[in-house]
Amino acid sequence: MSNITRRKLITTGLAATAGVASLAVGARVARRYGLIPPDHGGVFGPGETLDYAAQRLLTRHSLAREFPRSMISKAPFANAIAPPSDLFKRLQSGGFVDWRLKVDGMVAHPGSFSLADLKAVSLRSQITEVVCEEGWSYIAEWIGTPLVDVLNEVGILPQARYVAYFSIEGDWWDSIDMADALHPQTLLTWGMNDGDLPPGFGGPLRLRVPRQLGYKSVKYVTRLTVTDSMKRFGKGLGSSAPEGGYSWYAGI
Amino acid sequence: MSTVAPVLKSQVSRHSVLVRVTHWLTVLSFFALLVTGLEIVISHPRFYWGETGNVNTHPLFTIHIPASRGTVPTGYGYEWPDENGWSRYLHFQAAWVLVLTGLVYGMSSLLNGHFRKNVFPAPPDRTWRAFRNVIAKYLRGAPADAAEEHTYNVVQRMAYLCVIFVLFPLVIWTGLALSPAFDSAFPWAVNVFGGRQSARTLHFLVTWLLVFFLVVHVFMIYLAGFWSRMRAMITGRAAEPKERP
Numbered sequence: 001m002s003n004i005t006r007r008k009l010i011t012t013g014l015a016a017t018a019g020v021a022s023l024a025v026g027a028r029v030a031r032r033y034g035l036i037p038p039d040h041g042g043v044f045g046p047g048e049t050l051d052y053a054a055q056r057l058l059t060r061h062s063l064a065r066e067f068p069r070s071m072i073s074k075a076p077f078a079n080a081i082a083p084p085s086d087l088f089k090r091l092q093s094g095g096f097v098d099w100r101l102k103v104d105g106m107v108a109h110p111g112s113f114s115l116a117d118l119k120a121v122s123l124r125s126q127i128t129e130v131v132c133e134e135g136w137s138y139i140a141e142w143i144g145t146p147l148v149d150v151l152n153e154v155g156i157l158p159q160a161r162y163v164a165y166f167s168i169e170g171d172w173w174d175s176i177d178m179a180d181a182l183h184p185q186t187l188l189t190w191g192m193n194d195g196d197l198p199p200g201f202g203g204p205l206r207l208r209v210p211r212q213l214g215y216k217s218v219k220y221v222t223r224l225t226v227t228d229s230m231k232r233f234g235k236g237l238g239s240s241a242p243e244g245g246y247s248w249y250a251g252i
Numbered sequence: 253m254s255t256v257a258p259v260l261k262s263q264v265s266r267h268s269v270l271v272r273v274t275h276w277l278t279v280l281s282f283f284a285l286l287v288t289g290l291e292i293v294i295s296h297p298r299f300y301w302g303e304t305g306n307v308n309t310h311p312l313f314t315i316h317i318p319a320s321r322g323t324v325p326t327g328y329g330y331e332w333p334d335e336n337g338w339s340r341y342l343h344f345q346a347a348w349v350l351v352l353t354g355l356v357y358g359m360s361s362l363l364n365g366h367f368r369k370n371v372f373p374a375p376p377d378r379t380w381r382a383f384r385n386v387i388a389k390y391l392r393g394a395p396a397d398a399a400e401e402h403t404y405n406v407v408q409r410m411a412y413l414c415v416i417f418v419l420f421p422l423v424i425w426t427g428l429a430l431s432p433a434f435d436s437a438f439p440w441a442v443n444v445f446g447g448r449q450s451a452r453t454l455h456f457l458v459t460w461l462l463v464f465f466l467v468v469h470v471f472m473i474y475l476a477g478f479w480s481r482m483r484a485m486i487t488g489r490a491a492e493p494k495e496r497p
Contacts, residue, residue, distance in 0.1 A: 073306075131430075245338055
């Protein structure tokens with residue numbers, strides 16, 4: 001092959017070496033700055049890792065779009081949910097006064113919050129859009145207590161990397177990284193459009209993560225766990241979503 | 253100017269290595285994006301205009317097929333299996349391949365003169381008359397010019413310009429505009445379309461324009477000689493000169 005000159009060979013060799021070296025450096029930097037998602041393994045791992053890493057670099061502090069009151073959807077859609085458990089129905093019949101949010105894991109003061117306790121911590125109201133991975137959406141006003149305020153209340157330890165959150169409905173749980181957990185719009189939501197949050201929309205307590213798709217906003221939250229690794233939760237993929245085939249990171 | 257070198261050999265150089273590799277990577281990722289995109293669409297085959305839309309609001313248009321979710325009123329008693337999980341993973345993975353391939357192709361074509369020499373219409377061809385002449389030749393079924401053995405005519409160039417600089421950027425942009433996190437960093441990217449549902453509808457429509465291009469593209473290859481064109485895009489060499497009239 002007369003086409004292959006010495007110069008071509010050298011440049012190709014240099015380019016290949018530079019490529020391999022930058023991949024290795026990239027992987028180290030990514031691990032160092034927390035750009036590797038819990039579901040980074042498997043055939044779709046590269047795409048998921050690129051999505052998460054790129055978006056974390058771009059969106060660490062960015063705010064989800066908020067809308068004027070006039071854009072609140074007249075007919076929001078409460079997605080279909082499984083029939084509530086007996087435990088939920090019992091708490092509902094009591095007006096949710098016995099609803100508790102347990103906060104544990106890597107925190108200085110593990111605790112348990114009633115809805116009244118949460119309302120006493122702080123209040124934030126925001127008009128944001130719910131976007132389902134299926135394609136539909138609606139806008140509502142969400143009223144709640146920013147997760148960051150609750151985390152400050154219990155005091156997170158420095159090694160914290162994720163906050164896992166669990167629904168009263170057994171197999172429904174998820175987690176977010178600290179960028180989303182400490183984000184001012186990540187809301188432990190108990191009100192919607194000037195009223196209580198209806199059960200169809202996740203009431204009495206839903207963790208709304210407006211920079212990610214709807215399925216990250218788990219309904220009926222009863223427990224938060226602060227942790228340094230998602231390996232010990234479920235199959236270690238970060239949430240119940242990847243166990244059902246869906247990506248852990250849902251900012252896209 | 254290494255791209256000129258092989259002309260003296262027995263076969264005419266047609267496509268550079270870069271064009272061939274990026275072409276097939278684009279084919280591969282486009283096919284993956286198309287299949288997974290349609291898979292995602294069937295979970296909600298309704299399209300809206302503006303910021304929001306759901307089953308409680310009026311659609312702009314509806315595709316009359318069964319859906320993969322029971323919450324969509326399609327009128328069919330049937331529900332497709334839910335394949336959104338892997339479809340979404342693969343859609344975004346393939347999108348990375350498409351975007352990175354596009355960047356490599358675009359940057360190098362700008363630097364090595366591929367755009368200037370083969371894609372932007374040559375100065376004498378920048379007239380309606382030149383454009384009409386080529387169309388008329390196609391309609392008459394006249395044989396291709398000798399020059400078309402190694403480069404594109406003005407109609408082909410306009411089609412490729414449209415796909416490279418309008419349709420692909422638009423389908424990538426409208427796709428990014430569907431990401432709530434991307435929109436938090438760049439709200440104008442979605443607001444410019446008049447809302448997220450508008451971006452979703454445009455993402456779908458631009459896809460069909462790309463499919464339309466693909467159909468015409470493959471049909472023209474069939475007319476020009478399927479195997480000789482395939483060989484050119486795989487090996488880089490066009491038909492042997494002696495085969496030409």
